[in-house]
Amino acid sequence: MEINKIKIGKRFRKDIGDLSDLKKSIEEIGLLHPIVIDENNTLIAGRRRLEVFKQLKRDIPVTKISIKDILKGEYDENTCRKNFVPSEAVAIWETLESKQGKPQSDSDRSQRREKAAKIVGLGKSKLAQAKQVIESADKEIIKEMDDTGNVNKAYKKVKDKEKREEIKRVEEKDIKDLTDEELFHKFNIKRGLYNIWSFGHKDTRFGDEKFGWMAPEIMFNLLYYYTNQGDTITDLFAGGGVSLDVCKVMKRKCLAYDLLPCRKDITKNDITKIVPNLKGSKLVFLDPPYWIQAEGEYSKEKTDFGNMTLKDFYSNFKELFIKLKNQMDKGSYLAFIIQGTQWKNNLKLEDHAFKLYKILEDLGFEFEQRIICPYSTEQYNAQQVNKSKEKKIILTIYRDLVVFKKI
Numbered sequence: 001m002e003i004n005k006i007k008i009g010k011r012f013r014k015d016i017g018d019l020s021d022l023k024k025s026i027e028e029i030g031l032l033h034p035i036v037i038d039e040n041n042t043l044i045a046g047r048r049r050l051e052v053f054k055q056l057k058r059d060i061p062v063t064k065i066s067i068k069d070i071l072k073g074e075y076d077e078n079t080c081r082k083n084f085v086p087s088e089a090v091a092i093w094e095t096l097e098s099k100q101g102k103p104q105s106d107s108d109r110s111q112r113r114e115k116a117a118k119i120v121g122l123g124k125s126k127l128a129q130a131k132q133v134i135e136s137a138d139k140e141i142i143k144e145m146d147d148t149g150n151v152n153k154a155y156k157k158v159k160d161k162e163k164r165e166e167i168k169r170v171e172e173k174d175i176k177d178l179t180d181e182e183l184f185h186k187f188n189i190k191r192g193l194y195n196i197w198s199f200g201h202k203d204t205r206f207g208d209e210k211f212g213w214m215a216p217e218i219m220f221n222l223l224y225y226y227t228n229q230g231d232t233i234t235d236l237f238a239g240g241g242v243s244l245d246v247c248k249v250m251k252r253k254c255l256a257y258d259l260l261p262c263r264k265d266i267t268k269n270d271i272t273k274i275v276p277n278l279k280g281s282k283l284v285f286l287d288p289p290y291w292i293q294a295e296g297e298y299s300k301e302k303t304d305f306g307n308m309t310l311k312d313f314y315s316n317f318k319e320l321f322i323k324l325k326n327q328m329d330k331g332s333y334l335a336f337i338i339q340g341t342q343w344k345n346n347l348k349l350e351d352h353a354f355k356l357y358k359i360l361e362d363l364g365f366e367f368e369q370r371i372i373c374p375y376s377t378e379q380y381n382a383q384q385v386n387k388s389k390e391k392k393i394i395l396t397i398y399r400d401l402v403v404f405k406k407i
Contacts, residue, residue: 001037001041001059001060001061001062002059003050003053003054003057003058003059003060005041006035006037006041006042006043006050006060006062007040007041007042007043008042008043008047008050009042009043016047016048016051017048017139019048019051019052019055022048022049022052023052023055023056026049026052026053026056027056031049031053031060031061033046033049033084033085033088033146034046034060034061034062034063035049035050035060035061035062035063036062036063036064036065036084036088036091036092037062037063037064037065038064038065038066038095039064039065039066041064044065044088044091044092044095045084045087045088045091045092046088063084065092084120084121084122085145085146085149086122086126086130086133086145086146086149086151086154087130087134087142087145087146088120089116089120089121089122089127089130090127090130090131090134092116092119092120093113093116093117093120093127093131094131096112096115096116096119097112097116100112110124113127113128122151126151126152129151129152129154129155130145130151130154130155132155132158133145133151133154133155133158136158136161136162138157138158138161141154141157141158141161142154144157157209159204160204160209163204163205164204164205164206164207164208164245166205167205167206167245167248167249168245170248170249175249175251180223180224180229180250183249183250183251184220184224187205187220187249189216189217189220189221190217191221191224192217192221192371195369195370195371195372196371196372196373196374197217197218197221197371197372197373197401198373198374199215199217199218202215203215203216203217205245206219206242206245206246207239207240207241207242207243207244207245208240208241208262208263209240210239210240210262211294211297211298212239212287212289212290212294212297212298213239213240213242214239214242214287214337215373216242216245216246218337218373218401219242219243219246219247219285220246220250222283222285222335222401222403223246223247223250223252223283224250225369226282226283226333226335226368226403227252227282227283227333228282229250229251229252230251230252230253231252231253231282231283232252232253232254232255232280232281232282233247233252233253233254233255233281233282233283233284233285234254234255234256234257234276234278234281234283234284234285235254235255235256235257235285235287236257236269236271236275236276236284236285236286237257237258237271237286237287237288237289238256238257238258238261238266239258239262239287240262240263241256241262241263241265241266243256243285244256244263244265244266255267255276255281257269257271257276259271259298259299259301259303259304260298260299260301270301270303271320272303272316272319272320273303275320275323275324275327277327278324278327278328278329278332279327279329280329281328281329281332282329282332282333283332283333283334283335284324284328284332284333284334284335285335285336286334286335286336286337287336287337287338288305288317288336288338289304289305289306289307290306290338290339290341290352291305291306291308291310291313291341291350291352292306292341292344292345293306293339293341293343293344294306295307295344303316305317310350314355314356314359317356317359318359321334321356321359321360321363321365322363324406325363325364325365325406328406329406330406330407331405331406331407332405332406333368333403333404333405333406334360334365334403334404334405334406335401335402335403335404336353336356336401336402337373337399337400337401337402338352338353338356338399338400339352339375339396339398339399339400340352340353340396340400342393342395342396343380343384343395347387347388347391347393349396352400353370353400353402356402357370357402360404364407365404365405365406365407366404366405366406366407367402367403367404367405368403368404368405369402369403370400370401370402370403371400371401371402371403372398372399372400372401373398373399373400373401374397374398374399375397375398375399379397380395380397
């Protein structure tokens with residue numbers, strides 16, 4: 001259809017963002033999804049695509065649906081039920097809503113949504129989820145949802161992001177006079193009373209999503225037992241920043257470092273070359289890549305512990321532990337968490353915790369505690385479980401959290 005024949009309604013935002021990537025994609029592979037217009041040639045979905053075609057001075061492919069006929073219950077399912085991407089489905093729903101006025105009741109609202117879901121070929125609950133994703137205005141998540149068609153995943157990302165935003169909004173005045181026990185209660189954190197810390201659900205309020213995510217309850221409990229409010233904690237493998245977020249609400253100061261930071265409050269640092277100043281740190285925490293389990297997952301760098309040979313993995317840890325011993329204050333703690341490598345080691349268990357324990361013991365650190373942190377059994381798929389049965393191999397489904405003291 002000729003561009004100048006398409007009308008743009010008032011409901012579209014004026015800010016359409018940067019179009020360069022979309023324009024490049026259209027120029028290289030063409031338009032994957034036609035824009036959606038109604039019987040009057042008014043745009044329903046595809047404003048950014050339309051603007052690109054205006055720049056290219058080309059006619060644009062369209063999918064036309066009759067809102068008038070839909071409202072009368074007279075619509076052609078073959079015409080309506082195209083493969084609309086989720087954002088287009090939401091746009092069609094919103095257009096229908098705008099033509100019908102305010103729902104008379106919850107039942108009326110539900111029936112309208114059910115009708116819209118049938119028209120666009122998307123389940124009623126998924127349509128509602130997709131709408132919330134659109135309302136989040138997170139362009140990356142919306143694009144991923146449209147590209148993959150996976151509404152559930154996008155919706156979960158939006159909800160996880162909302163939970164993290166809640167933690168970011170916590171102010172000092174909100175927690176000023178609270179004890180650690182009261183903070184545990186306020187944030188609904190389970191206390192680890194024994195040396196098995198099992199936290200079944202994934203608490204996404206703390207830390208950004210990143211490979212190797214650690215349950216925040218582990219950090220809550222580590223801080224509770226080995227630090228006090230006002231203490232400084234140094235995290236040398238900060239990952240998604242779980243320790244930063246937990247320290248904030250537990251009223252500790254956190255200095256966070258990583259080879260490839262994913263947040264502005266994490267400092268870029270190659271721990272194999274430079275150890276930050278540790279003076280004044282009550283606790284130094286290590287959650288490193290678990291050798292080849294994390295190969296290529298964090299980075300392609302040779303100094304990434306996930307990309308090293310086993311010999312280099314242990315030799316670099318020994319050098320790191322020597323530097324930590326020279327810098328750490330007397331009476332401060334060093335804690336590391338790690339899982340033994342088994343599946344990617346031809347099913348032979350390489351017990352990293354035991355080897356690292358021996359290195360620290362030989363260097364004169366004093367052992368304090370070893371805590372088992374189980375994973376769920378979902379860590380292994382059916383094929384892996386069947387192979388372990390065939391080979392009579394006991395699979396490892398826990399991490400060791402080991403605490404030492406500098407004496």
